[in-house]
Amino acid sequence: MIPLPIDPRLPEIVDAIRRHRSLVLVAEPGAGKTTRVPPALLDAGLLGPEHPNLVVLQPRRVAARATASRIADERSWTLGEEVGYLVRFERKVGPRTRLRVATEGILTRQLLADPGLDGVGAVVLDEFHERSVHTDLAVALLREVREALREDLILVVMSATLDAGPVSRFLDAPVLKIEGRTFPVAVSYRASDGSPLPDRVAAAVREALDAPDDPGDVLAFLPGAEEIRRAARLLEPAASSGGFAVLPLHGSLPSDEQDVALRPLDRRKVVLATNIAETSLTIDGVRTVIDGGLARFASSDPARGLDRLELARISRASADQRAGRAGRTAPGRCVRLWAERETRGMAPFDPPEVRRVDLAAAALTLHAWGATDPRRFPWFEPPSPEMLDAAESLLLQLGAVEPGSGRVTPTGEAMLALPVHPRLARLLIAAAGFGAIELGAAAAALLSEKDFSIRRGPVPGARAPEVHSRSDVLVRLDLLAEAERVGFKPGRMDLRIDPHAARAVARARDDLLRACRRRDRLPEGPRATDPDEALLRALLLAFPDRVARRRAPGDPTGRMVGGRGVRLEPESAVRDDALFLALDAREDRRGPGPLELRVRIASAVEPSWLESQFPGDFHREEVVRLDESKGRVIGLAIERYRDLVLREAPTGSVDPTRAAEALADALAPRAPELVRSNEAACSWLDRVSFLRRWVPEADLPAFGPDDLAEVVRFACIGKRSEDEVRRSPIVSLLQGRLTPVQLRLLAEEAPEVIEVPSGSRHRVSYEGDGPPVLAVRLQELFGWPEAPRLARGRVAVLLHLLGPNFRPVQVTDDLRSFWTTTYHQVRKDLRNRYPRHSWPEDPRDAPPEAKGGRRRS
CATH class of the missing domain: 2.40.50 (OB fold (Dihydrolipoamide Acetyltransferase, E2P))
Structure with missing residues (x-):
């Protein structure tokens, strides 16, 4: 074996594990922890004969397979004999396999089937810093197993970039840090010029390959399979002329195609990879890394009810991991396709999945584990209550857990046995019961993989987009069948089909179908007479x-x-x-x-x-409500699914009492606007408000929204329309809420009108927070020594004194002062303009002039 930096430290690692039965190992990239530590535990005899097997957990399928293969190569073992792997839809282990590399979901299902982990003496959680929700769940479940059932169980957490403190405290485990074998990596930056990322990656790759002093391979990071395909097409001419290989590496590739990217070649190669190549995987010969700086991260998609992949900037920790790929075996270089200043704005670490992905599968696992309330489970890092509530709600809707008790139902148990999201598991179970499992598996694959129907406008020669169908799923499954018939050859199938994505859906469908039928996992009903309808009903479930x-x-x-x-x-x-x-x-x-x-x-x-x-969730009811468009109360027969109205039809006559109640319910929220639209009611309320401010001892009601709503409810009695309510004697209803003493006080101390010396009665305005206002012609006030006072004499009326043209000539609440001072200037200004009106020298002794009157000459 090639010596690795971790080799001299293996005795120290083994000794720490022997003494503590646990360890948090932080080893730099290139140290060799992934392939050297697990076999060393077996060699040291730490695992007893009752539990002789060791499980290494990897967060990604490609890493799990690659790790097992590399251990086999280093130890001259046979893959599937001494060492093997277990990933979704694929397993390569035998009865002699003591070292098993698996993804976390595999271990979770094993724990549910056998909480004691019979035969397993140690579990190593590798690349713990990636913090998938399965990783968080696995470390918490394993801690419970060791505390309750298996104190002999060895737990080792390994990572290259990890804040070791929290997990060390969680497991009560010591921390050991080991340096890696790293060669210098020269990092350079290239700010974006605005062109698409695949174009910039392809240009950087061509430049790296042309460098005369760099004979190594190139690893380029792109966010997804589509960007990888576009970059590969751009590099095809250079690859043909330059004699190098362009190899994709992403999670949706078949395993044999992934292996090609990882194996050495007899010529230079360019590996175009997603972030699955950041950790665990060692691609020998890489001397140059081209980093696009972006990745797609799983996050909860509440609209679709499944997780989705979102394009986002990577963290600084990921950028360092990527750069380190160039220095594994020799000095290298990393070209970052962003401006150096942008690095400061990158997050230090990627947020753990438990904070951002759908938790329905994790919650179902915990229910099966016996944690009837996942909120109280001792998580390594608790998720938000809102995300757990959403997960619990979905499980109830899918029939996976019993309301109240939280126990897993038979449907939930069947869902746990399937390696898909609970929604898709429910789809598979329903399709099997309806006798349409093949269609169900195809639909589940379609909904879980990338949509292979290209999202652009009309394509010449493509199927007309005006096709009508009862389901877009059925349309896509027809397209998939057509693509399969012609072997996914681009020139022979509908031009709107992405052949790569269609192949991935077909593979996922076949894997799901095998999983459903393995050991009769799902009982199938009689074959459906109408498979399409069976599928549509399964989708609804x-x-x-x-x-x-x-x-x-x-x-x-x-x-x-x-x-x-x-x-x-x-x-x-x-x-x-x-x-x-x-x-x-x-x-x-x-x-x-x-x-x-x-x-x-x-x-x-x-x-x-x-x-x-x-x-x-399905309800039929008869309701009475206000038809806003007609302004009248109507009766309706309604069919409703949850809060969604499916159908409504008029019922004819409506009981008067129910009509009044419905009208009141509709109008009560608008009571302030409705009451104040009545001019008389508005004026009356202003008078009450004025008196409340100035005579608080009268204890007048405030007539807030609730009081006015009650008035409107009384106004609705015997009515069927809003217009009828608006025509009601609102003031009378308002007055009914005052006592006789309060009504008398209102009439005396906040009168609606005031009689002036001319004998005329003028309305008083009480609007706003200012004093009451009386607008009156000046001649009508002759002989009045001073302005009246209201509110038990506490507030003087503000007089708007009008000229003969009924325009204000003075505003005052001190009439006595006006007569002796300002009046004479007003008289001088207006007497010649209005000679027919009275302009006495002393208005205090002059007879008033009635409204509209003229002085006779």
Whole structure:
């Protein structure tokens, strides 16, 4: 074996584990921890004969397979004999296999089947810093196993970049740090010029290959399979002329194609990889790393009810990991395709998945483990209560757990046996029961993998987008069948099909079908007479919270359970059905209108399916409510699924009492606006408000929204329309809420009108917070020595004194002062303009002039 930096430290590692039965090992990239530590534990005899096997957990399938293969090569073992691997849909182990490399989900299912981990003496959690939700779940479950059942169980946590303190405290384990074998890596930066990332990666690769002093291979990081394919197409001409190989490496590739990228070649190679090549995997010969700086991270997609991949900037820790790939075997270089200043804005570490992904699968696992309330489970790092609540709600809707007790139902147990999200497991179970398991597996694969229907406009020679169907899933499955018939050859199938994505869906379908039928895991019902309908009903059971109702026939918009608006994309073939499932709803904030969920994949729903499959959520009722468009109360017979109205029809006559109640319920929230739209009521309320401010001892009511709502409710008695209520004697109803003493005080101390010396009665305005206002012609006040006072004499009325043209000539609450001072200037200004009106020298002794009167000459 090639010596590695960790080799001299292996006795120290083994001794620490022998003494503590646990260890947190932090070893730099290139140290050799992944392939050297697990065999060393076996060689040291730390595992007894009762539990002789060791399990190494890897967060990725490709890393698990590659780790097992490398250990086999280093130890001259046979893969599948002394060492093997177990990943989803693939296993290579035998009865003699003591060292097993597995993904965390495999171990989780083993723990549920055998909590004591019979035969397993040690578990090594490698690359713990990646912190998948399965990793967090595994370390918490393993701690419980060791504390409750297996104190002899050895637990080792390994990582290259890890804050060791939290996990060390969680496991009560010592920490050991080991330096790695690292060669210098020269890091350079190249700011974006605005061109697409695959173009920039291809240009950087060509430049690296042309460098005369760099004979090594190139590893380039891109965020996804599509970007990898685009970069590979751009590099094809250079590869042909330069004699180097361009090899993709991502999780959706078949295992044999992944192996090609990892094996040495007899010529230079360029590996175009996603972030699966950041850790664990060693690709010998790499001297140059091209880092695009982006990755796709799993995050919860509440709209679709599954996890989604979001494009985002990597963390500084990931950037360092990527750069280190160039210095594993010799000095190297890393070209970062971003400006150096942008590095400061990158997060130190990637956030753990437990904070950002759907937790339904984890919650179901905990229910099966016996933790009836996952919120109280001793997580390594607890997720947010909101995410756990969403997971619990979904499990109840899928019928996976019993309400109240939290016990796993038989359906939930079947779901646990399938290596897919609980929604898709429910789809498979339902499809098997309906006798359409093949279609169910195909649909589950379609919904879990990348959509192979290309998202662009009409393509010459492609199938017409105007196709009508009851389900976009059925349309895609027809396209998939067509692609398979021609061997996925691009020139012979529909031009809107992405052949790579279609192949991935077909592989996933076959894997799921084998998993369902392995050991008769899912009982199948009689073959469906209408398989398409069986599939549509199975989809409903998997997505019961995605039912939407079209707003009108032919309208692409609708409303979904929960109240969200949805809009079917033009390429959706579901054009006629009133009810449909919004299977891949996506938020789109680009438009100027209200935020709607955009739906490319929809599937029709029959109301009768809702009633038969979800009787507790389907309701029929007769309601009485205000028709806002007509302003009248109507009766309706309504069918409802949860909060979604499916159908409503008029019932004819309405009981008067129910009509009044419905009218009151509709108008009460608008009571302040409705009451104040009545001029008399508004004026009356202003008088009460004035008196409340200035005579608080009268204890007048405030007439807030609740008081006015009660008044409106009384006004609705015997009424059927809003107009009838508005014509009601609102003031009388308001007055009924005052005592006789309060009514008398209101009339005396906040009168509606005041009689002036001319004998006329003028309305007083009590608007706002200022004093009451009386607007009156100046001549009508002759002989009045001073302005009246209201509110038990506490507030003087503010007089707006009007000229003969009824325009204000003075505003005052001190009439006595006005007569002796300002009046004479007003008289001088207006007497010649209005000679027919009275302008006495002493207005205090002059007779008043009635409104509109003229002085006779």
